[in-house]
Amino acid sequence: MNKRLMANFIGCACLTMATAAEARTSYDGPWNLVFVTQRGSCDPTYNFSVNINDGVVTHPNLVKFRGSVGRSGAVRASVTVHEKYASGSGRLTRDAGGGTWSGHAGGGRCSGYWTAQRSS
DSSP states (O other): HHHHHHHHHHHHHHHHHHHHHHHHTTTTTTEEEEEEEEEESOSEEEEEEEETTTEEOOOSSOOEEEEEOTTEEEEEEEEEEEEEEEEEEEEESSSSEEEEEEEEEEEEEEEEEEEEEOOO
């Protein structure tokens, strides 16, 4: 019985380690983002940094920030800061990325593109 219990324990531990290893992505780590407004009256550019951990994009100071990166590098995110809202999508490669975004500030709609660069 002890051998069976030990085998089950080892099996569960290996499954847990494999699941944790699979959850990590090659995009994990710090990234610098630049958002450029092409249409609308939003600020011309927005710059900030995010962190990706297990495919989840986070920002330490923006409470209403949601984002995720798939294994293929497809990324989707949205952010709300006071009366400003934006959502976007695009793709990351190993060290860079980009895509489009749209949103609103005050009463006006805005849109543009974003670029990403992995931080060292």
